[in-house]
Structures are given as structure tokens and as C-alpha cells.
Amino acid sequence: MSATWTNWAGTVTASPEVLRPRTPEALAETVRDAAARGRRVKPVGSSHSFTAVAQPADLQLSLEHLTGIVSADRETGRVRVLAGTPLRLLNQALDLLGLAMPNLGDIDAQTISGALSTGTHGTGATLPGLSAGIAGLRLVTPDGSSRWIDASDPELFGAARLGLGALGVITELELACLPAYRLRAVERPDSLDTVLPRIQELFDAHRHFEMYWFPGTRRVQTKANDLVDDSVDEPLAPWRRRLDDEFLSNTVFGAANRLLTGVPRAVLPFNEIAARVLTERTYTGPSHEVFCTPRTVRFLESEYAVPREAVADVLTDLAAWVERRREPVSFPVEVRVAAPDDIWLSTGYERANAYIAVHQYHRADHREYFAAFEDIAAAHAGRPHWGKMHRLGADELAGLYPRMTDFRAVRDRLDPDRVLANDYLTRVLGA
Numbered sequence: 001m002s003a004t005w006t007n008w009a010g011t012v013t014a015s016p017e018v019l020r021p022r023t024p025e026a027l028a029e030t031v032r033d034a035a036a037r038g039r040r041v042k043p044v045g046s047s048h049s050f051t052a053v054a055q056p057a058d059l060q061l062s063l064e065h066l067t068g069i070v071s072a073d074r075e076t077g078r079v080r081v082l083a084g085t086p087l088r089l090l091n092q093a094l095d096l097l098g099l100a101m102p103n104l105g106d107i108d109a110q111t112i113s114g115a116l117s118t119g120t121h122g123t124g125a126t127l128p129g130l131s132a133g134i135a136g137l138r139l140v141t142p143d144g145s146s147r148w149i150d151a152s153d154p155e156l157f158g159a160a161r162l163g164l165g166a167l168g169v170i171t172e173l174e175l176a177c178l179p180a181y182r183l184r185a186v187e188r189p190d191s192l193d194t195v196l197p198r199i200q201e202l203f204d205a206h207r208h209f210e211m212y213w214f215p216g217t218r219r220v221q222t223k224a225n226d227l228v229d230d231s232v233d234e235p236l237a238p239w240r241r242r243l244d245d246e247f248l249s250n251t252v253f254g255a256a257n258r259l260l261t262g263v264p265r266a267v268l269p270f271n272e273i274a275a276r277v278l279t280e281r282t283y284t285g286p287s288h289e290v291f292c293t294p295r296t297v298r299f300l301e302s303e304y305a306v307p308r309e310a311v312a313d314v315l316t317d318l319a320a321w322v323e324r325r326r327e328p329v330s331f332p333v334e335v336r337v338a339a340p341d342d343i344w345l346s347t348g349y350e351r352a353n354a355y356i357a358v359h360q361y362h363r364a365d366h367r368e369y370f371a372a373f374e375d376i377a378a379a380h381a382g383r384p385h386w387g388k389m390h391r392l393g394a395d396e397l398a399g400l401y402p403r404m405t406d407f408r409a410v411r412d413r414l415d416p417d418r419v420l421a422n423d424y425l426t427r428v429l430g431a
């Protein structure tokens with residue numbers, strides 16, 4: 001049978017039967033019925049995970065009809081949202097309500113429950129990953145029961161806020177939002193040799209700080225986002241946004257990557273040029289517009305969280321490896337930071353991290369580069385993003401997550417028959 005499902009990167013495929021319940025009650029019945037028939041069910045969001053975490057082994061459960069805001073309290077910032085809501089819609093709806101997510105990653109194509117289930121994060125030394133903003137959630141387990149989980153049950157709350165889809169199907173979430181805020185973004189070219197010695201200071205100096213390093217060069221582009229007063233309005237001219245974000249970052253970059261696939265030795269010199277094209281720019285906008293940019297060039301990605309003090313060592317070792325090998329890596333390396341949290345399977349569990357993400361064009365060979373990166377991250381107790389490519393298995397991951405045994409016990413309790421399992425979950429959590 002030909003594949004009917006594939007993830008965004010095109011690296012994982014499947015041929016599931018798709019179920020599209022229209023209400024949370026119908027979803028619970030669908031799950032219970034499937035479990036009773038011995039079928040496997042996989043809730044799937046926007047399929048933006050690079051790993052096979054969302055690969056449906058049998059039945060694909062789509063939450064495309066379970067979207068939208070259920071209730072919002074502008075005083076407390078508490079917002080209840082249906083689990084299939086895409087972030088793009090959520091951000092727009094929150095904006096209309098005068099609210100916003102405390103932080104976001106760099107795209108808004110994911111569903112809210114898909115993003116939270118793999119530990120999606122943005123950047124900001126005082127800001128943990130997005131799952132830390134969950135005040136409560138409704139979980140449907142394979143027996144068809146539906147329970148509300150919040151801080152009053154620390155065990156389930158510790159596990160279910162980042163559950164990899166292994167504990168049940170989330171149908172609704174309560175999010176702790178902030179009053180809508182505006183950010184000023186300052187993007188500027190710099191050098192790795194200037195930024196690395198100051199990176200801890202830069203992490204702490206801004207609400208959000210991130211850096212892109214162009215492999216094979218010493219060039220970086222930094223992006224610092226800070227709060228500005230509502231009255232400040234310095235939008236990016238539409239032509240500049242189209243030129244930088246659409247034309248240069250996507251159209252030209254995509255065309256260059258297609259051409260360079262056949263000429264690997266031209267890739268690193270090209271990075272010199274690509275880095276030079278990016279110039280300084282400052283603009284302000286509503287937070288979600290400043291965080292998220294379109295990504296139309298397909299790539300593969302691996303990302304590890306390492307203790308934030310280790311970030312300079314990891315980048316130095318990675319730069320030395322690329323230089324030694326002259327490895328044709330055509331995508332920049334992204335560097336971010338996040339605060340610790342108390343979520344059992346969060347990369348930020350009780351640890352302030354720097355996040356280092358390596359990318360490679362989807363048609364180029366990523367294997368040696370990613371393997372070398374993983375070796376470097378492993379030397380610093382790196383924890384891989386659950387939705388991005390990595391080779392770790394259950395035993396290694398248990399050594400990185402102090403509450404892994406507890407998470408597995410919750411899984412045994414909620415899904416003893418592994419109705420929600422797929423090969424990836426078996427690999428990372430055990431059978």
C-alpha cells in the first residue's frame with residue numbers, strides 16, 4: 001500500500017486509516033472502541049516532528065475538528081483551547097482577546113497539543129519550554145475515560161504535560177497566557193569569536209536571545225527580542241520582510257540548496273556569502289509575529305539541550321569538526337536558551353539549558369554531521385528534543401531523565417496494552 005501520511009521533512013511515512021472525530025465525546029468513544037478491537041491509535045498533530053514520534057502504526061487520530069478557544073479569562077490570562085488548534089490560529093485568537101503566549105518557537109504551523117507533547121520551546125533565559133505554561137489538560141485514555149489533570153495531582157501533572165502522545169489523547173488544554181505584548185527585534189551580523197565569550201551575558205541581557213552560526217565560517221547572525229511599550233511601532237517595511245524572510249531566506253536559499261546538492265565543495269564558501277547577505281535590521285511587532293517566520297525550504301534537524309554553561313564548548317567542538325572535515329553543511333546552526341522546569345520528560349527538567357540545533361538540506365546527506373554532533377552533545381549530558389532527529393534509546397534516555405522510571409509507571413497505568421504505542425515510543429520508552 002502506498003504511503004498516505006508523511007511528516008513535514010518527508011523522512012517518515014505510513015499508510016494509516018484516519019479517524020476524524022467531531023467532538024471530544026466522539027473522540028473518547030473512538031479511542032475506547034479501537035482499543036477494544038485491539039487496534040493501535042496515534043493522535044497526530046501537524047506532522048512537524050522530524051522523528052517518528054507521530055508515526056501512526058495503525059489508526060491515525062486527527063483532531064482537525066477539535067479546534068478553537070473554549071473560554072478565556074482576560075483577568076487571569078487563563079485560556080482553554082481545544083487540542084487540535086494550530087498555533088497560528090491560537091496566536092491570532094489570543095491577540096484579539098488582548099492575550100499572548102509567554103513564548104513561542106520559530107514557526108506556528110504546529111497544533112498546540114502536538115507542540116506541547118514533544119517539548120517545543122523558544123528562547124529566553126527566564127522562560128521555560130511551552131509545556132510549563134499548561135495549567136491543566138483533559139486526557140482521554142485507552143479505556144475511553146476522560147480526566148482533567150492539573151497541579152492538584154502532581155504525579156499525573158508531572159508526566160502528562162509532556163507525554164509524547166504515550167499516555168492518552170489530549171482533548172483540551174488550559175494555558176497560562178500573558179497580556180498581549182510587543183517585541184523589538186534587533187538582528188545583526190557578528191562573529192563567533194566575539195559572541196561566544198559573551199554568550200552567557202547575552203542570554204541574560206535579553207528576554208529572548210538567539211544566534212545562528214554559519215558552518216565553515218566564523219560568521220553569526222544574532223537576534224535579540226525585548227519588550228517595548230505598546231506605543232512603539234517600527235514595523236519592518238513589507239518589501240523588506242518579503243525580501244529577507246521570503247525571497248532570501250526561502251526562495252533564494254532553497255534554489256541555492258538545490259544547486260549545491262550536486263557540488264558539495266561549494267557549500268562552505270556559499271555560507272560566507274549567505275551570511276553576508278543578512279544585514280542588520282530592527283523592527284517591532286506583536287510578539288507572535290516577531291517569533292514566527294515562514295520555513296519553506298525543507299530540512300532535517302537534530303537538536304540537543306545541554307547545560308547552558310556548556311554551549312561554548314559544544315560550538316567550539318562542532319566548528320572544529322566541520323572545519324577538519326570540510327563537511328558540506330548548508331544550513332546555519334541555531335543556538336537558544338531556556339529556563340528549567342519540573343516536567344518529567346522535559347529537556348529542561350531541573351536544568352537551565354542552551355539548545356543547539358543542527359540542520360541539513362533534506363536532499364543532502366546528514367548522517368555523519370548529525371552523528372558527530374550527537375557525540376559532542378553526549379559529552380555534556382545532552383538531552384535530545386523528542387521531535388527532532390536523534391539515535392538514543394530507552395536505556396540512554398533513562399540515564400538523562402531522573403523521573404523516567406516514574407513516567408514509565410504512569411504509562412503502564414494509563415496504557416497497559418500500549419494502544420498508543422508506535423516504534424519510536426517503544427525505542428525511547430521501552431516496550
Ligand SMILES: Cc1cc2nc3c(=O)[nH]c(=O)nc-3n(C[C@H](O)[C@H](O)[C@H](O)COP(=O)(O)OP(=O)(O)OC[C@H]3O[C@@H](n4cnc5c(N)ncnc54)[C@H](O)[C@@H]3O)c2cc1C
Nearest residue numbers: 045046047048049105106110111114117120121165170387
Ligand atoms: C520547520 C520546523 C520548525 C520547528 N521549530 C521548532 C522550534 O522553534 N522549537 C521547538 O522546540 N521545536 C520546533 N519544531 C519541532 C516541533 O515543534 C515539534 O516536533 C512538534 O511536536 C510538532 O507539532 P505537531 O503539531 O506537528 O505534532 P506532531 O509532530 O504531529 O506530533 C508530535 C507528538 O504529539 C503527539 N500528539 C499530537 N496531538 C496530540 C494529542 N491531542 N494528544 C496527545 N498527543 C498528541 C503525537 O502523538 C506525537 O507524539 C519545528 C519543526 C519544524 C518542522
